[in-house]
């Protein structure tokens with residue numbers, strides 16, 4: 001009897017073996033408590049599904065930082081799958097309709113299919129969407145109801161199950177390792193991207209990381225989707241799901257059709273969720289329409305409608321219990337946790353699990369597909385309308401990037417980034433680059449090349465303005481120290497289109513090419529620090545091969561190093577392991593397992609002092625300067641230590657540079673520095689045991705300080721030092737009151753880092 005049953009079961013299984021559900025294929029219940037598919041399993045499932053289904057194919061987007069392969073599924077009807085080259089060509093033409101007649105555009109709109117993108121799991125601990133993606137792909141590959149078939153006839157869906165495969169693997173490995181212990185579902189002791197952790201969603205205009213480059217290429221140079229939805233998770237104790245409309249402020253140069261489409265799609269998502277009794281939906285909350293750096297946001301300036309979804313988190317795949325009294329507002333758009341017009345049905349509290357997150361995400365994703373199907377012609381026409389408007393907005397203006405300038409290699413580097421974004425660049429006979437603004441990405445170009453003025457929006461008369469969500473500026477010529485000129489008449493007629501730009505070596509690196517490379521260590525606290533990752537990334541890029549040291553490794557001695565770098569980490573975090581949580585820790589600050597604990601403490605501080613006294617060089621970035629000031633008792637004070645009215649979230653500020661010092665020898669007399677939670681220094685004359693140099697000073701007139709972004713309390717900075725160098729024993733200390741390598745972007749101040757590494 002038993003054998004017969006197994007036989008029948010096997011026959012039943014083999015009849016459907018061609019297309020299995022994710023749970024059948026992986027042999028465990030996907031989405032159940034404490035079950036996680038890792039990236040290998042996810043990709044193997046997607047590949048098997050594509051092999052079995054004529055509705056789906058897999059594209060390899062490229063290699064990840066740690067050598068994995070990032071995949072994207074292309075899902076549509078069988079007929080569309082056979083016609084993909086034509087569908088792609090139409091999407092491309094409509095995203096750049098220059099030269100097309102209205103009749104031609106009409107024809108393309110009728111013939112074309114909506115091309116829409118969904119990206120999942122860029123933030124690796126926000127893991128539910130990577131699991132949901134398998135179930136959604138299965139449903140689309142197998143469903144035969146008329147509505148699904150209609151949607152697939154109208155839409156080509158691009159589905160990326162994880163934008164950070166390396167991190168997906170790290171999170172699943174770590175989760176499984178500590179399952180059943182008190183650390184189950186806790187945060188990682190290191191960054192979940194090899195270099196940039198949570199900042200992988202801050203890289204979408206600079207394109208420093210492999211994953212960003214690969215996705216960007218697929219979007220802006222190959223598929224030209226009309227809409228992009230990026231699925232995230234937020235904290236555990238607020239609303240259950242943020243769905244656009246976005247919150248204020250907005251960038252007024254973005255085509256308003258972008259917001260109308262985002263609102264249409266977002267409203268349908270919330271509508272379908274509410275119909276299925278999903279509580280806790282909110283719009284107009286926290287996430288603004290101004291910031292350029294995030295995954296889908298960059299597309300707003302490139303005529304693509306981008307939406308962000310943020311669902312409340314569980315503890316990775318472990319459920320959490322939230323008491324009603326633990327639910328909080330406390331954010332822009334929901335000050336107190338209660339019913340408001342943008343949050344009409346508050347979630348009452350209870351158990352919240354990964355399955356809930358997947359269900360919310362799935363309903364929202366289907367509602368997106370529904371709109372992309374029903375509004376196919378609108379989406380296709382709208383992107384052509386936006387592109388045309390952007391070409392007209394650009395007019396006859398061009399930006400010139402002159403070949404004769406202080407730092408041509410960096411100017412080339414900046415131009416190469418724009419080229420990678422799909423921006424059209426020309427070159428004139430004399431080697432200058434020209435960027436004509438009569439092109440579809442004109443608003444993106446202006447956004448990156450012109451200063452930002454943060455829009456001050458107040459929600460009620462007399463109230464405070466809304467603060468920036470992240471940083472407030474991204475003006476590349478300033479951040480990179482590149483000269484760019486706006487020219488009214490456009491480029492010379494003989495200028496030709498550039499297809500490739502290979503930057504030459506920076507002068508500061510060429511200068512040191514024959515010097516012995518210093519041995520560099522970077523402090524790496526348990527729990528990870530974004531600025532450690534960015535510092536390591538920069539130094540890896542230029543061949544320094546730095547070592548990142550955990551507290552225990554520092555205590556073991558620094559005799560094998562010439563330079564020690566303290567990245568931007570709060571002094572308490574360095575000294576005692578307590579302090580501000582890094583972003584991305586999901587708002588719960590668990591204790592890490594014992595093997596991942598510890599900080600510098602007195603023992604590490606003594607090692608550090610001895611290291612400098614014996615001839616080492618110590619560099620401290622931004623907040624870490626506070627640690628050095630206290631620990632080394634140097635004649636420097638943080639002038640902003642008690643300045644509660646001062647704020648400059650990610651802005652470019654002007655400083656004057658004393659170039660008569662090895663650390664500043666390759667800097668201009670005046671430069672922009674990127675300031676985010678700045679430190680400014682008061683110095684006093686030291687005794688005879690020490691030499692010290694003020695390397696950078698803020699201007700005397702506070703009106704001269706802000707170059708791009710937003711600042712409050714700038715008068716606190718006048719005549720204060722922004723960078724200081726000093727001798728200490730046989731060694732040297734350099735304090736930077738800012739991050740000289742902010743997110744891999746601030747090439748203007750990179751020379752100070754490189755020169756400081758070689759300072760003897």
Ligand SMILES: [Zn+2]
Nearest residue numbers: 123126232233
């Ligand atoms: Zn996120």
